Amino acid sequence: MDLGVMALEDIYLMSFILLTSWVILFFARVNFCFIHIMLAVLTLSFIGVFLYGYPNLRPSIVFGIGMNIFSLGVFSAKHIFLRSSKRINIPKLNISTFSQKKEALVLLSFSIPVIIGASLLFVLGGIPLLSSEGNISRFTVSDGLGVPTRLLKFGLPFLLIISAVYWLGINNPKKIFKTVFLILLSSIAIGFILLGNKGAFLVIVELLIAILTTLIIQRRIKKKVFMIVSALAALGIYISILITKQILNVETGEATQIILERMTAIAGMGFYEIVEYYTPLQGFQLGLGQWNSFLDFLSTLRLYPRGEVTFLGLELAHAVLGVPLGVHAFIFPITITPFGDFYYDFGVVGVIFGAFILGFLSFYLYYKTLLTVKPIKKAFLIFLQFELMSYSSKGSLFGLINNEILSVMLIMLMYIIYRNIVLEILTSVGKKNYKTNNIKYYSARNFYIDSD
Numbered sequence: 001m002d003l004g005v006m007a008l009e010d011i012y013l014m015s016f017i018l019l020t021s022w023v024i025l026f027f028a029r030v031n032f033c034f035i036h037i038m039l040a041v042l043t044l045s046f047i048g049v050f051l052y053g054y055p056n057l058r059p060s061i062v063f064g065i066g067m068n069i070f071s072l073g074v075f076s077a078k079h080i081f082l083r084s085s086k087r088i089n090i091p092k093l094n095i096s097t098f099s100q101k102k103e104a105l106v107l108l109s110f111s112i113p114v115i116i117g118a119s120l121l122f123v124l125g126g127i128p129l130l131s132s133e134g135n136i137s138r139f140t141v142s143d144g145l146g147v148p149t150r151l152l153k154f155g156l157p158f159l160l161i162i163s164a165v166y167w168l169g170i171n172n173p174k175k176i177f178k179t180v181f182l183i184l185l186s187s188i189a190i191g192f193i194l195l196g197n198k199g200a201f202l203v204i205v206e207l208l209i210a211i212l213t214t215l216i217i218q219r220r221i222k223k224k225v226f227m228i229v230s231a232l233a234a235l236g237i238y239i240s241i242l243i244t245k246q247i248l249n250v251e252t253g254e255a256t257q258i259i260l261e262r263m264t265a266i267a268g269m270g271f272y273e274i275v276e277y278y279t280p281l282q283g284f285q286l287g288l289g290q291w292n293s294f295l296d297f298l299s300t301l302r303l304y305p306r307g308e309v310t311f312l313g314l315e316l317a318h319a320v321l322g323v324p325l326g327v328h329a330f331i332f333p334i335t336i337t338p339f340g341d342f343y344y345d346f347g348v349v350g351v352i353f354g355a356f357i358l359g360f361l362s363f364y365l366y367y368k369t370l371l372t373v374k375p376i377k378k379a380f381l382i383f384l385q386f387e388l389m390s391y392s393s394k395g396s397l398f399g400l401i402n403n404e405i406l407s408v409m410l411i412m413l414m415y416i417i418y419r420n421i422v423l424e425i426l427t428s429v430g431k432k433n434y435k436t437n438n439i440k441y442y443s444a445r446n447f448y449i450d451s452d
Contacts, residue, residue, distance in 0.1 A: 010057060014050050017064035018043060024071035028078045028363075033213040034385040035074055035362050037206060038392040042067050045337050045393065048268025059275040062348055063268075066339040066355040073359025081367050093170040093373055100166070102426050103375075104176040106419045107163060111180060114155045114411075115187050121148035127194050152191045154407040157207055157386065160184040161379040162415075168215040169378065203390075210385040214369050214378075270316060270336035270395070274344055278316055285345045312336055312344065312396050336395035362388055376416060383408055 025039055046067060050060040163184060167177035189204060285291075317334045336344075342354030365388070369381040387404055 007055075010055070013057070014046075014060060014064070017061070017068065018046060021064070021067040021071045024068060024075055028071070028075040030074060030078055030363065030366070031213065033366055034206070034210050034389050035359075035366060037209055037389050038362060039067065039071065041389065041392045042070065042337070045268045045271065045335075049272050050268070052269050053272045053276070056276065059272045060268075062275060062343065062351055063271055063337075063339055065348070066342070066351040069352050069355040070359040073356040073361075074363045075359075076356075077360045077363035077367070081364065093165075093375060100170070100174045100177075102423055103166060103419075104174055104180070105426070106422045107159070107166070108176070108180055109422070110415055110418055111156075111159050111163075111184060114151050114159060115184075118148055118152035118156055118187070118191055121152055121191070122194055124148070150407040150411075152188075152195070154404055155411045156184055156188050156191070158379065158383055158408050158411055159415075160188060160207070161211055161382045161386075162375065164211045164215060165375045165379050165382070168211075169375070206389045207386050210382050210389070214366075214382055214385070268337075270334040271340045271343070273316060273320055273334070274336055274340040278319055279344055279347070281319070282344075284347055287345050312341065335393055337393065338391060338395050340395045376412065376419075380408070380412055 021039065021043075025036070030036075042063075046060065046063050049063045050057075053059050160181060163177050163181040167173050167181050185204075188207075192203065314334075316336060320334070338358055339351050339355065342350035344350075346353070365381060365384055369378060369385065372378040372381060384405070390404070
């Protein structure tokens with residue numbers, strides 16, 4: 001889109017809508033956290049809807065209304081939950097040195113098999129980054145090897161968050177937690193790069209934002225965190241460009257253009273097509289827009305037979321390309337954004353109510369995460385923050401729950417069971433050693449007395 005052919009009043013209107021959403025969030029006075037990243041991602045999609053659909057402004061206006069209502073939802077939640085004070089009194093986790101050693105042993109011994117399992121993705125399926133068809137194989141390899149993929153994309157990030165909670169969230173932490181954190185972070189970075197994920201480092205930046213802005217609360221340190229995250233984001237974009245060059249075999253300029261289009265026009269294309277093409281064709285679904293995704297969710301739980309079930313983003317891609325859903329063909333899914341979910345079901349009213357609920361729940365999640373003192377629960381809530389950042393770009397709510405949140409819940413359950421077993425063994429051994437040492441000490445003392 002050539003900016004020179006745009007009317008100035010249209011640019012001013014879009015700028016006003018965009019600025020208003022950020023002003024509302026600013027006056028909510030929420031510390032820098034994942035909510036700001038969600039609005040930043042929505043901003044890129046808003047620009048994409050505008051560029052993709054111009055001169056048709058209706059979809060971008062509807063999207064802009066959703067952004068403003070989202071910020072209003074955050075504003076409302078902040079003043080409801082913190083109406084009596086401006087600052088949150090955040091509790092610090094207290095774990096004894098002996099308990100830290102046991103928790104570190106559990107975390108390290110559980111992480112090693114997960115790292116090995118994730119590496120099997122490349123042993124069994126090859127390395128998409130080095131493939132001549134890497135742009136396709138990064139999807140086919142992941143789809144063909146479900147367990148290793150889930151360990152890489154969801155298991156390792158969840159364990160990374162747990163290690164961060166112990167390292168940054170407790171008083172006087174053991175250095176082993178920092179070591180485990182760095183090992184897991186390196187494993188995730190290497191795995192995502194080898195997978196050929198063009199947004200690998202941007203995903204890692206989102207993950208670090210959820211971790212650091214929740215666990216590091218001092219004002220001065222938060223400024224450093226903001227600077228570090230900004231530097232990592234710039235590095236992430238640069239590395240994404242390098243991966244795009246390798247995967248698509250293009251020059252730097254073309255790779256940069258592809259990344260920028262992916263972050264804007266392509267990100268907004270799904271919402272535009274939902275508003276102008278798919279909804280007029282299908283009609284408002286009145287809550288049934290996610291039905292196929294919900295069936296896929298039930299099939300994962302073995303409550304519905306597996307079949308040709310899919311999610312809204314893939315349905316839209318098939319419809320736009322004119323390929324029936326039953327035809328087996330590789331098609332890239334379209335990111336529809338959360339507002340695409342809401343509009344497909346209830347139109348503009350759905351965008352208004354859905355955006356408000358999304359903003360309200362986002363702040364409530366941030367608020368509850370800060371107040372939670374149980375490490376594993378805190379880690380899961382931080383992961384949900386990470387998932388909401390992903391949802392702000394992708395949409396397809398039940399597809400997200402099915403593919404990502406359920407996977408993490410299963411890994412978390414396995415970790416809890418494993419942790420309880422190991423801690424029970426360590427506690428039993430400790431009690432046995434304690435009793436044995438006491439008996440030896442008592443016998444030696446009696447012998448000494450008798451021989452005297």
